[in-house]
Amino acid sequence: MNAAQKEVRAVADLDRVLVLAGGLSPEHEVSVQSGRSVAEALRRMDVEVQVADVDSALLERLAEDPPQVVFPALHGAAGEDGAIREVLELVGVPYVGARPDACRLTYAKPTAKALLAAEGVAVPRGTTLPKSxxxxxxxxxxxxxxVDRLGLPLFVKPDRGGSAFGATPVTSMPELSSALMSCLGYSDSALIEERVRGTELAVGVLDTGAGPVALPPVEIVPDGGVYDYAARYTAGRTEFFCPARLDEEVLARATGAALTAHRVLGLRDLSRTDLIVAEDGRVVFLEANVTPGLTETSTFPMAATAAGLDFALICRELAHQAFTRGC
Incomplete structure (x- = not known):
């Protein structure tokens, strides 16, 4: 049997995938939508799919009827902080996406920023302070x-988490106090950064076996000027342009920054990096995500389509890659 035949046989042998979606984080509903998108995509590829939440029944389920592959579509704590992936490694089930150590580095936004800055990638000036x-x-x-050190405007966000929960732009001292209270409702530490004005981009990275490749950058233009939770997940609240309406040299630097983030943070299979192209032309790293949103309004599937890729085929290839990679 040659290599191509073995590949076809391996894909054919992939017939039972468990998609994990939901969780207890504030991003529960987004995760449910991402999980539904992945499950529907895999079913279109004739893969048997089950969808489960992360609850007290999960370990028993994995032990009694282990799937060939787990496809985590979990956002927020447990889904992206490495915890659920530690569990999957403990029970010996292959899974799509980054390993626990890479998740921990990426989920801690100040740590990820420091690692990218050490590689020469521009990051916003800022400080991280705990509630205590x-x-x-x-x-x-x-x-x-x-404010004396960073000036105004600022941007306040939890040092961990996603979907813009607890993230607020600030233009005055009273707004800063209010933003801090909102932020600390989602995390025990606040990341306070200078607000970089410019063009917001999301750059997905995909690796189905031939090495990581950056997808076309998606330009994000929210109708209220801030890409908050409602702007992310309400159809019509945000305009997207893919590829972004920037010159090729800037787009190349943006995709280069996303690939650097994917490499430096030790990510695998898929990721998304959020960037700002500042008014002075700098490409500034904001954060990276180990589990990009995969909903109908998410930028990762949008970029894949712009690249001429079929989302269903991507999901199957990622699941197949995890299957052949093993535990």
Whole structure:
């Protein structure tokens, strides 16, 4: 049997995939939608698919009827912080996506920023402060010193998490106090950064076995100027342009930054990097995601379509790759 025949046989042997979706994070509903998209795509490729949430029945399910592959479509804590992938490795089930250590690095936004900055990628100036610092040192004085150092406008967001929960743009001191309260409702630490104005991009990276390849950058233009939760997941609230309406040299630097993030953070299979092309032309790294949104309004499937790729085929190839990779 030659290599091509073995490949066909391996794909044919892939017939039972478990998609994990839901979870207990604020991104539960987005995860459900992503899981539904993946499940429907795999079924179109004649793959038997089951969808399950992360709950007390999961370990028993994996032990009694282990799937060939798990496809995590979980966003937020547990889904992207490495925890569920540690569990999958403990039970010996192959899965799509990054390993636990890479998840932990990526999910901690200040850590990811530091690693990318060390590679020469531009990042926003900022500071990360825990809730205890505001309590012990006094929030008004600490926020005043932060503004003295970083200036205004600012952007406040949780140091972990996604879907823009707890993320707020700030133009004044009163807004900063309010934004901090919202942020600390989602995380124990706040990442306060200078707000970089420019063109917002999402760049997906896909690796189905031949090495990571950047998908066309998606330009994001929310109708309210801020790409918040509603703008991300409400049809019609945001305009998307793919490829982005930027010159080729800028697009090349953006895809280069996404590929650097994928490599430096140790990601595999798929990822998405969020960037800003500043008004002065700098490509600035914001954060990376180990489980990109895969809903109907998500940028990763949009970019795949713009690249001439079939989303259903991508899902099957990723599942097949995890299957042949094993535990």
């Amino acid at each position: 610092a505001f309590h012990d040192l006094g929030a008004p004085a600490l926020l005043e010193r932060t």
